[in-house]
Amino acid sequence: MRLPVDFHTHHGAFGAYGSFTLGNAGAGGGFNIHDGRAPTKGEVHVGFARPNQAAFLPFSSPSAADLSAFAGSGAGAERETRRVSIVAADSIERELGWGTDTWRSEELSFALATPFGSVPDPRSAGWEALAPHILPAIWAELSLDNSRSDEPALLVAGLAPKDAGAAPLPLPGLVGVDFQGRFGMATSSGNGAKVYAGFSPMDCIGPDLAPRPPHWLGTSWGLCWPVPAGKRLSVRFALGWYHAGPATAGPSTVYGYTRVWKDLEDVLAAAVGCTEASWETARERDRELETLSPERRWLLSHATRGYFGNSQLLSTPAGDPVYVVNEGEYCMMNTLDLSVDQVFFEGRFFPWATREVLDLAVDRYSFLDRLKVPGDTILHEGGVSFCHDMGVRNMFSEAGTSSYEVADLEGCFSHMAFEQVCNWVVLAAHHLHSSGDGNWLARNRDLLESLRTSLERREHPDPSLRRGVPGTDSARCGSGTEITTYDSLDPSLSQARGNLYAAVKLWAAYLALERLSRAAGIPWESAARDASRVAEAIEAWPREDDALSALLETRTRSAILPAVECLVHPHVWGDRDAVSPRGRFGGMIRTLEAHLDAVLEFGLCRFADGGWRLSSTSDNSWLSKIFLVQRVAERVFARPPDRRADAAHVSWLSPGSAAWGFTDQIESGKGIGSRYYPRGVTAILFLDS
């Protein structure tokens, strides 16, 4: 397939919860800072001017000077006599790699580098050691081949953020623009760059292609470079941003990068200084994906940008790190059911981030639960659980509460206490697997005991009535019932009790706890029995042909792909026996394998375009979760990669969700929710490691 040209994507940096977002044709773009959602409404201008015409790349949105606020002034607009065109998207090639994003037209090319790599642990390495890894900046390269033209040209790269407040960067050796100390661009003064500023890009450029004296009252500004007739020019510049002062309230933190970079000028100077190294790192990331199919390379690259656009490394006043991943357009902080999926990505580059989330969940967002048992009037002890999230929109929620969960509901916004216990335990096992951090485990020794109780009692408080499936609801639900992370799908996935997906997650959690307990030297005799009880329940699960019912007791026609999702965990831990049809849970594994084949082969879990459908009775399917199931299908059950599905999934994002960055919730090929989402990094499981 021809890969998409027309789509917005984040271009962010680790921990900086900000991005230079653009790409959707005609939509403009710009910076979003301290926010992982759409950029503040603004224009982007990347292109070139000749004496009588100018051309911009498709995402650009150059408008004429708007002086309407200066009532009656009548100045300015009549100076724009140049014919302005936008290069057609279908004459452009766009190549999205893991570290670079490149647009190429006949004469012009533009690329953005968003390098990333392993980040040292701030607790052991200290903030200074993190400095190069947490620079809130990205790098651009702009080239014009003017060799076949007998006219001079001017390369132009600028913004019009719909607000005033720009000024020239007052740094020796640099040419650049500082916008309110919040974002800007800069390059080395050696490459011939000049600054322009005024009420529209074309109004800023005189008929001789020289920029007019900057008018900083205007809202349009940027850098420009002359290119003589018959010549080629390629220039690089940096884009950076800065959020000073508090980043969160209740508790108050600041961005980690403010510990080592004192302001925007500092950031831009450093960014220009490490231009070469940054491009090298970005290209190195690009090369790592060469073995993937073009579709998967694109999916992982797009998803990775969604993750970094939502990642936030903070510091307490005392200098302790706090790591937050924000939930895309919903802005919920450290949603634990996202963390458990993002761990595959985090474990590769910054495993300590998982530890920070686990610890904060224990310290501030754990609680001792009580349980409701259907038919019972009294409440039972439930053991420890965790909140769904830690707050919303940079505001930590009160200790022991999430922003999402409320009482007395049957569906969306109800509690997820069962699933969050599983998530914490599974996440902890991943953390141990990738970090081998025995000290951390020792510190959490006592908690493991409580978690075991919590998991077991959520089947049933009475051991003799445990059936290997979640059978209770948190008392926090009030008159309602627990849900799962699949909150906006149909009841086949959203009800926790007696749910097939939840049961397999419970099994994975028992395995995780067993690994943790063993490593911590805690005897747990019933471990195998607990996991086997779930496996037996799955073997005996009601089915039609081989397709298992989504719910144990309620009659439903739904078939669900996430039945196999949680096999990914022992698979990634390298526990081949656990997921082998001939292993200790062989009966369950064979049952799930037959289920997967059945729901895919019968077309129950496929859309018309070949994309995968999480629930046969819902048109809403989530890409990040599909990627997990694809890994299980290919690596646990050795099914061949479904390239038709991959192509469909690409099309769900562009054109299906072109306006919103990586989007997770897709209804019949169109994005409907979870826009600008971080969780797509489950696509890292497309890689071998």
Place this chain on the structure above:
Amino acid sequence: MRLPVDFHTHHGAFGAYGSFTLGNAGAGGGFNIHDGRAPTKGEVHVGFARPNQAAFLPFSSPSAADLSAFAGSGAGAERETRRVSIVAADSIERELGWGTDTWRSEELSFALATPFGSVPDPRSAGWEALAPHILPAIWAELSLDNSRSDEPALLVAGLAPKDAGAAPLPLPGLVGVDFQGRFGMATSSGNGAKVYAGFSPMDCIGPDLAPRPPHWLGTSWGLCWPVPAGKRLSVRFALGWYHAGPATAGPSTVYGYTRVWKDLEDVLAAAVGCTEASWETARERDRELETLSPERRWLLSHATRGYFGNSQLLSTPAGDPVYVVNEGEYCMMNTLDLSVDQVFFEGRFFPWATREVLDLAVDRYSFLDRLKVPGDTILHEGGVSFCHDMGVRNMFSEAGTSSYEVADLEGCFSHMAFEQVCNWVVLAAHHLHSSGDGNWLARNRDLLESLRTSLERREHPDPSLRRGVPGTDSARCGSGTEITTYDSLDPSLSQARGNLYAAVKLWAAYLALERLSRAAGIPWESAARDASRVAEAIEAWPREDDALSALLETRTRSAILPAVECLVHPHVWGDRDAVSPRGRFGGMIRTLEAHLDAVLEFGLCRFADGGWRLSSTSDNSWLSKIFLVQRVAERVFARPPDRRADAAHVSWLSPGSAAWGFTDQIESGKGIGSRYYPRGVTAILFLDS
């Protein structure tokens, strides 16, 4: 006339460059922080609910729960069964006082107190002494008369700022909401208040009128109070805001209030603590305007809110104060031609603010000018002048430059070097008049000499060719020419050279400089000659009947009110002789008096509605400037107040500019620019003092 009900107005606090802005029917509103323009798009909800219905004041905009981002969830909206109505604006009485703004319907009343008063000088008193004066907070009072109802009710006051991030205020003794640490509301827990939060105000209130458990993921939240059937209830609460971290860049400053109030919680606790005193101060300000006509009371009260919504008291890292007034929707900082008009207001309450602006103008925004003389090819020495402004949108411009002025223009955005010399000198004389600060004057002794040279040479570098009118242009104009503050009016006011308004301003500047020189003990023998030269020029000015031509040499049909504007300065300094028809400039004064009568009586400077027109050839008229001319007409020339004009001026603001707070540029009765403007405080000249 019935005073307006339907209009947006700032409700701000001294130096806090922020506001709780609302009032325009159906427009919602909310906070604007670190910004003097429109509030961030949001809803405001002030009203009450009964079991089956709810009613809100006209500015409220309660919408139903919007859960579209939670794709497929289907939760929430169906719980809103209460019939919601908006009280009709024509059944409401709104009373805008200097310190309070009150809405009254049959059962409900709501008032906002924005107290202000004399503010100590931070340089001598220190920041601690300023603490109560720079609290970024306002106060609300909400009352329901439920005495004739046999149903209980719930008073509701809340916001829906179109973004998540609210949490309950964790302060003992208080009930309130903290939104991202940036703004919030609080009241004493003793008055029965409860917090609500969710996806719409009505979805948050159960059928029994009890608020449901708060759902902080929602974007709608506030306070509510039960009112039993047959009872009355009146409650007070505080609204506060906070901008931590840098307030400006290049140079970097923070808000002064951050020196004494550490965060939003601190602000809200302090605000609740001084509720009674704040209402007393606000009412005291209300009472001061009792002698004014209702129209003038309304105009001054509305304009005062525009000023405070744009006022910004900052602190350097070293703790030195920096005072900025931002220019409404244009956000230019300390525009000197606004300062010179706002001095009448500042001189009453915080005369030191004028000193800060004068000093910053000298230290960072003065320059040694050169002059162009028409017909001459060489440039002449010009003496000191000042930039039009000090930057835009919280970004200080480079030293020695403004954000507004650029070269090579004939109109809007050209340089104003002549007028800014006059403005600095006149402002300095006002400062001396209101503060008597001889030390300050002594520090600026040398500058006075340079200013005299600068003023004189701007007539003409050759003393023998000075004609009492500005006759040169700053070399900064390049190929263009200087303009005046009246940049968007027709050429009758916008060209500086040979301009009638500018000539009278030059005369006022000579008088100002004479006062300053005399106080500083600087001999200036030619002082009387300089001023008299202007007076003679005015006496000899070309005219048609008694109406003076706006320009000396260009043939124009324009008649302009601002010809008399600058008489206000010696009038306010108490120099009766200077403005007396029988005084030392009697000929000029009689000429201007005849001019004023002529342009008003012939209807040249009146609109059809009776409002005043600054230039007979422009439909664009500026309220703040009209107020100055009204003062001159009434107090210098003893003309009776023009109540028909006052009523027209009120209508220009509402309905004419209802959506934008105090608006200065009015085209035939409708606001077209200078929205959310500070300069309307020239209306303080309606008062006797």
